[in-house]
Amino acid sequence: MAFFAAARQGRRDDAELGQGVWRRAHDRFVRGLDRFHQMLEGVNDGPLYDNLVPLANSLAELLPRVRSVCAGAQAIAPSSGSDIPASEGAYLNEVHRELSRAGNALAAAAEAVAMARLAAGPFAAVERRSHIVLAHVAEAERLLHT
Template identity: 55%
Template sequence: MGIRDMLQSRRDDAELGRGVWRRAHDRFRRGIDRFHQILEKLPHDQNFELLIPEANALADLLPRVRDIARQAQLLAPSQGTDIPASPHGTYSDLHRSLSRAGNAVALCAEALAMVRCQGDCQLSCSRKVAVSRRLQTVIEHIEDAEAKLAQAHRESTN
């Protein structure tokens, strides 16, 4: 672990804690890393270029997930494995949405691996469409998590 990794880890500990919110964020980040690793192994041809917008869109989602996890840690600090309790189950719902987003990113990477494993693919290839559909699912889960976070903010002020 280099100095840069150590400093990032400390920053993550301070902002995200070491509990459920941190783990949800880290899982999402690992899924994006895996997607990019698979993308790097694809042949660099015109079909490869078609997947770059999806890779960029996934990477652009990471700051949103980090912000959700950071705000959740501020509202309901977590240092262990238990999801903080809330009167209406909002934190459980929020964590579920973040977890689903992480799972959906892993499915994006899996769909991309299928593109790689199944050979040449034309512009309208259904496998590329599958990657795009998976990306849309990730976005929906993040939007749901943002809505749950807003609900948690409203509940905390009441």
């Protein structure tokens, strides 16, 4: 049954996000979010857990926003390959850059969680990187809608 649900979701994603750069930007963000949540699996309670869960939730709340930006960009300039579609003033290059930076910052936030779990890094690093993710998503939204 899960296979059919995944196939339906894949078709929905193809229709809304295409198969080009916008889909890959979305999928990169999803992978980063999954990795962040995987890092939480070993943390069951305590102050680290109490601090990480709200951050994880706020990052998860960004996914519909990222999807909206990617779907909006796909609607404006469909992509089926690896090239970012041309746009006036190359603003879509900037939108894609911000989405890529958000995905990279999310991966860095997951790495910071791993370090915090091992007591090899401060929790503040996770917080800082999470705020960077939010800033990149907000900038991608702004660029797309200006």
